[in-house]
Amino acid sequence: MTDHWVKLELDVTAFDASRFEGHLERCRDAGIRLTTLADLGDGPRQRRALYELNKECSADIPDRGAFYTFDEYLAHRIDVPSYDPRGVVIALDGDDWCGLSATSDWRSHGFAFNEMTGVRAAYRGRGISLAMKTFGMGFAGLCGVDRVRTIHHPANTGAIAMNRRLGYADADWD
Ligand SMILES: CC(C)(COP(=O)(O)OP(=O)(O)OC[C@H]1O[C@@H](n2cnc3c(N)ncnc32)[C@H](O)[C@@H]1OP(=O)(O)O)[C@@H](O)C(=O)NCCC(=O)NCCS
Known part of the structure; x- marks a missing residue:
């Protein structure tokens, strides 16, 4: 385990979703549907698939x-x-779950927290993570907060670059 975590924070009020409209469109054109666990039905079968x-x-x-x-x-x-299933974005290729981006509700601390974003290996490099995170950005508003935080191992350069691309900046918190 590292003790030098990369802590990142996004100011949602400055997030420009139009920059990623092309990524959403590319998903749609490729038949990748974005939805949430709340909309899929947050039952035992869906939780197992998420796991x-x-x-x-x-x-x-x-x-x-x-x-x-x-x-x-x-x-x-x-x-x-x-936990809030409305914060869990799922990318679907037909019936296959190919990506997730799970954000949780920490409104009592003044932020939402992106717990995990993952795309199955065969689907990577197509902009799916950027599309999922753009699609799910409204969750912060549902929580009544304007900041989303996340944290990464410093060697996870792909995930860090992906978040910086969205506008996440270095932040410090205990
Ligand atoms: C990180 C991860 C979610 C990225 O998913 P993805 O759908 O392939 O990412 P995208 O295609 O949307 O790429 C978004 C941006 O991230 C950056 N990026 C993604 N993968 C990268 C890599 N391997 N190296 C460098 N930059 C990378 C690029 O800036 C890219 O934008 P660009 O293609 O316009 O330059 C995916 O690699 C993954 O599931 N990794 C394993 C799980 C993980 O580490 N999750 C993060 C911890 S919560």
């Missing part, structure tokens, strides 16, 4: 180590006050 996708994508996070068991995942990520 499997999160686990698969997390294997590529530097130093991530062993992923949660399903029960641990439910305990740490779902059965917690910050």
Whole structure:
């Protein structure tokens, strides 16, 4: 584990979604549908699919180590006050789940927090993560906050570059 995490924050009021309209369009043209877990139905089957996708994508996070068991995942990520299925964006290729971007509600602390963004390896490099995060940006407003935070291992250069592209800047918090 590193002790030099890269802490990033986005000022949502300065976010210009029109810069990423092309990414949303490219997804649509490729038959990739963006939706949320709330709209898919936040039931046991959907939670299991979310877990499997999160686990698969997390294997590529530097130093991530062993992923949660399903029960641990439910305990740490779902059965917690910050969880809201409206903040979980899913990218679908037909019935296949190919990407997720999960943001949780930390309004009591004044921000939303992007817990995980992941795209299955075969789908990477097509702008799907930028499209998912743009699609899900309204969640911050639902939480009544104007900041989204995220944190990365310094070796996760792809994810850091992706967030900087969206306008995330270095931030510091304890
Ligand atoms: C990080 C990840 C979500 C990016 O998904 P993606 O759909 O391939 O990303 P996009 O195609 O939308 O790329 C967005 C931008 O990110 C940057 N980027 C993405 N992958 C990159 C890489 N491997 N190296 C450098 N920059 C990269 C680029 O700036 C890119 O924009 P550009 O193509 O216009 O230059 C994906 O690689 C992944 O699932 N990784 C494993 C899980 C993970 O580490 N998640 C982050 C921790 S929460």
